[in-house]
Amino acid sequence: MPSASWTHRAEPDCVASLRNQIVGFASEHRVTDPPLGDLKLAVSEAATNAVLHAFVDDATPGALTGTIHVDAGAGCVTVRVCDDGAGMIPRSNSTGLGLGLPLIAQIADEFSIRAGAEGVGTEVCMTFAYSAA
Amino acid sequence: MKEGPVAAQETPDERLAVEAQTQGCTALIALRGELDLVTVSKVAEVIDSLDPQSNGLRHVVLDLRGLEFMDLVGLRELVRQQEFARSNTHNLAVVRGTPDIERLLKLTGVQDRLVLVDDPEDLAPPVGT
Helix, strand or coil: CCEEEEEEEEEHHHHHHHHHHHHHHHHHHCCCCCHHHHHHHHHHHHHHHHHHHCCCCCCCCEEEEEEEEECCCCCCEEEEEECCCCCCCCCCCCCCCCHHEEEHHHCCCCCEEEEHHCCCCCCEEEEEEECCC | EECCCCCCCCCHHHHHEEEEEECCEEEEEHHHHHHHHCCCHHHHHHHHHHCHHHCCCCEEEEEEEEEEEEHHHHHHHHHHHHHHHHCCCEHHHHHCHHHHHHHHHHHHCCHHHHECCCCCCCCCCCCCC
């Protein structure tokens, strides 16, 4: 199953890099549009969330990793966006409007959010179905 | 799993071009590229620099036809500009972008809060007056 992974320092510039790397890989492996447009938007929202919220109490941002698995046989593509930040903590001083994750849930066929490996950070997992040729 | 290829990183100026033209009391602002966390400040800077109240602008038209991508950060800027226009008593119109951008507006319900047109020429009074 074709898959790839990219890790960036979780700074604002990495959102576009990760978004375009994941969508580029999906295109190379013949993932159709739809759902490529939705996939691109979902990766951008997940990465933006991590950049804005995961490291607000840290002097320097940590790591943001995106992975993609293309399963042509099953006709689905799965993307995980993980950070090693503070994890899911309700914040009264959040700069966002809280729409990013609900939007991902709306456009992805499957969506989950949980603590990252060994309880560190946050992992957003989303799956999109497509019609494999 | 292999490590994916590393792509050359573009600067914000390479990723989003913001071009403003003013004719009479109308400003037409065309966006080309990607509107997201890094590039959104360029839109705000250009519109703020127009200073509609001081310069007698009555209509601001934001043309999304050249946008290849927009996420919620960009969408929030559209809403912010709409609220600014309302409080500043100038008009803001948005020229529709790609189907993906249309879908984002629809999914979030923001399309009902904006004046949307297919072409700047669809506006009354026409751009340039």
